[in-house]
Amino acid sequence: MIAVVGLVIGVVAGLVLQPTVPVALQPYLPIAVVAALDALFGGLRALLDGLFDDKVFLVSFLSNVVVAAFIVFLGDQLGVGSQLSTAVVVVLGIRIFSNAAAIRRHLFKA
Amino acid sequence: MTSTDDPRDARDDDPQPQEAVDADATTETRGADEPAGSGPEAVTKDASGPAMAAPGGWRRLGEALRPRLSRSQLLAGILCAALGFALVVQVQQSSSDQLSSARQEDLVRLLDEVTQRADRLDDEVARLEATRDELASGTGQAQAALELARERAQSEGILSGRLPAEGPGVEISILDPDGNLTAAQLFNVLEELRNAGAEAIELNGARLVTSSWFVDRDGVIVVDDQELASPYRWTAIGDPATISPALEIPGGAFATVRNKGARVTLLSHDLVQVTAVRAPEEPQFARPQEPRE
Numbered sequence: 001m002i003a004v005v006g007l008v009i010g011v012v013a014g015l016v017l018q019p020t021v022p023v024a025l026q027p028y029l030p031i032a033v034v035a036a037l038d039a040l041f042g043g044l045r046a047l048l049d050g051l052f053d054d055k056v057f058l059v060s061f062l063s064n065v066v067v068a069a070f071i072v073f074l075g076d077q078l079g080v081g082s083q084l085s086t087a088v089v090v091v092l093g094i095r096i097f098s099n100a101a102a103i104r105r106h107l108f109k110a
Numbered sequence: 111m112t113s114t115d116d117p118r119d120a121r122d123d124d125p126q127p128q129e130a131v132d133a134d135a136t137t138e139t140r141g142a143d144e145p146a147g148s149g150p151e152a153v154t155k156d157a158s159g160p161a162m163a164a165p166g167g168w169r170r171l172g173e174a175l176r177p178r179l180s181r182s183q184l185l186a187g188i189l190c191a192a193l194g195f196a197l198v199v200q201v202q203q204s205s206s207d208q209l210s211s212a213r214q215e216d217l218v219r220l221l222d223e224v225t226q227r228a229d230r231l232d233d234e235v236a237r238l239e240a241t242r243d244e245l246a247s248g249t250g251q252a253q254a255a256l257e258l259a260r261e262r263a264q265s266e267g268i269l270s271g272r273l274p275a276e277g278p279g280v281e282i283s284i285l286d287p288d289g290n291l292t293a294a295q296l297f298n299v300l301e302e303l304r305n306a307g308a309e310a311i312e313l314n315g316a317r318l319v320t321s322s323w324f325v326d327r328d329g330v331i332v333v334d335d336q337e338l339a340s341p342y343r344w345t346a347i348g349d350p351a352t353i354s355p356a357l358e359i360p361g362g363a364f365a366t367v368r369n370k371g372a373r374v375t376l377l378s379h380d381l382v383q384v385t386a387v388r389a390p391e392e393p394q395f396a397r398p399q400e401p402r403e
Contacts, residue, residue: 002183002184002186002187003183003186003187003189003190004190005187006186006187006188006189006190006191006194007190007191007193007194008194009191009194010190010191010192010193010194010195010196010197010198011194011195011197011198013191013194013195014194014195014196014197014198014199014202015198015202018202019199020203021199021200021203026203027213029196029199029200029203030200030204032196033193033196033197033200036189036192036193036196037193037197039189040189040190040193043186047170047171048167048170048171050170052182053182054181054182054185054186057182057185057186057189058185058189061189076213079215081213081215082213082215082216106167106170107167107168107171108167109167
């Protein structure tokens with residue numbers, strides 16, 4: 001419940017404050033968001049598996065975000081930034097899908 | 111389905127081992143999760159609906175959603191808040207301006223493309239404008255030439271008898287009941303009309319042109335191979351104020367006609383119509399002179 005409330009608070013804060021993303025962060029924010037979504041779905045799945053651990057959730061959340069942003073940063077330095085960000089999004093998308101499938105099995109038994 | 115899902119399917123089919131794992135992993139008491147359990151938790155979860163069909167998943171979700179100020183709940187809340195914030199910011203960013211989130215090399219490439227395209231379009235604009243000007247002046251000249259040709263064709267058509275005409279003029283009626291008139295008197299009238307500036311002349315339905323001729327044939331007056339009979343009705347387009355006195359000159363056309371015993375009436379009109387036409391004949395020998403440079 002607190003997680004849902006936190007999500008709502010974050011959305012409202014983003015809508016109200018309407019901050020501008022710093023130019024340096026602009027290429028990494030979308031990737032970081034996708035990575036965070038992946039971590040969130042992973043956490044939800046672990047919760048339904050009964051394996052949820054707050055430390056693991058925190059570390060995986062932050063490391064997902066940082067690693068995804070770092071990969072894109074590295075790609076930018078190597079001149080393959082757009083391709084690498086596509087790769088990261090594809091991988092994270094697949095993970096999100098498989099996590100969502102597991103969650104669906106837990107909830108609907110199908 | 112990917113192969114990684116298969117173990118999970120197996121576990122779903124057999125809830126018992128999963129319960130055991132859950133009990134090991136968390137501090138929650140698993141006894142309340144049993145469907146047969148009569149504890150207050152089980153009752154509330156069953157009343158919430160889908161928990162009946164899928165007790166494990168929904169129950170765990172419901173318990174997780176139950177507000178408790180535990181460390182993991184707080185942590186998840188904070189992280190979810192961060193995620194929501196970032197999500198909304200990114201959505202607004204990308205919806206407000208597509209270019210601001212693009213990479214530098216993409217922007218450079220985009221700029222190159224736009225510049226090249228603008229150059230090409232500029233060239234095309236210049237080319238099309240040149241074509242348009244050319245066409246405009248061309249059509250203007252052609253239009254003027256066409257107008258001139260049309261006007262000339264009209265005026266020459268009237269003068270040559272090819273076109274019907276109307277305008278101010280006179281109507282002359284010569285009554286010759288005794289048949290005393292000859293071709294010479296009528297030709298005299300025609301000459302006098304021409305001298306007075308008549309531009310289109312009709313006599314008893316025959317258009318008189320430059321090549322018209324009169325002749326006496328067996329006591330009948332013939333004009334352009336057409337036999338005439340009294341009354342001779344002329345229609346002439348021209349200035350009535352000039353034509354009328356010209357014909358009435360003492361010793362002139364009307365005087366000779368009256369001398370032959372015929373009666374003449376002349377009426378001036380603001381508008382008379384010469385409807386008879388004569389198709390011009392192709393010149394047999396004469397041809398247009400080559401323009402000399």
